[in-house]
Amino acid sequence: MIDMQRKPGRKGKGERQQLSVRFPAEHFAAYQAxxxxxxxxxxxxxxxxxxxxxxxxxxxxxxxxRDQDQLPLAS
Structure with missing residues (x-):
């Protein structure tokens, strides 16, 4: 019998559209930063x-x- 449990790891991002983009070389470092x-x-x-x-x-x-990156405030 096949185990139908979800694989561990991050949740899927759902349906998306692929696009290949070429950034100007002089802009890439700023975007990455x-x-x-x-x-x-x-x-x-x-x-x-x-x-x-x-x-x-x-x-x-x-x-x-984004929400997971925010830690709760201590009381």
């Missing part, structure tokens, strides 16, 4: 910034990751 500072992979950072720029709701998987 901003993604690193945000604690996101570059692709997730680009998705976040595009959604914010176009007043779109952040994908659920990106909201979840």
């Amino acid at each position: 901003a993604a690193d500072e945000a604690g996101l992979p570059l692709g997730d950072y680009v998705v976040r910034e595009m959604a914010l720029r176009h007043s779109l709701e952040l994908p659920e998987w990106l909201q979840t990751e």
